[in-house]
Amino acid sequence: MSKSRLIVLISGSGSNLQAIIDHIDAGEINANILSVISNKANAYGLERAKAAGIATAIVDHTQYDSRELFDQSLAEIIDQSSPDIIILAGFMRILTETFVMRYVGKLINIHPSLLPLYRGLHTHKRALQDKTTQHGASVHFVTPELDAGAVIVQGVVSIKNNDNEETLAARVHQIEHIIYPQAVKLLTENKVELKADHVYINNQLLQQPKQYYLKK
């Protein structure tokens, strides 16, 4: 089977990008990352991409007068590579409906919560404030409503009594690095599809996303 063509969008550290690079290098994901695009020039993920020999681009959102113009530029760069899958990996910009609908079905995101819980920002803080016992991350298809697209896979971590935002975020990151490559692998193998806002795996409607547990 030919290699899937991936584009990864980042805004920061890029540890999820790294996890995907590592799985490709290990031969577990049959894909090439064509480019890594950041909206921030100082994103450390750009260094990770360069170290892996991947092309990089910066589309600085502060240089655009509107979300529409920023998204248009982003789309122009993306379309130069005709990717099969566009991966948001810590990309911290809200995308316009026009952009999302252009790529719907091949645009995925990882969000640091067990969706539908805690859409939006500060998810670790909110989970701690609520004194919930479990938290985690979700990989989902991106649809126009923020963090509301169908979930493909989730990673669950237990919240410990002495957790703070930092310790909790670190464990959520650990499980993210397991589930995001799994989801990307399924997509590259054409095993997962978005149809009418639902996930289908091997042509079967996914009733509940598969959940991975961090054993610590």
Ligand code: GAR
């Ligand atoms: C990850 O925890 C990801 O879930 C989160 O940003 C972090 C990026 O880390 N994404 C969002 O909050 C999206 N709304 P990374 O740059 O080390 O991969």
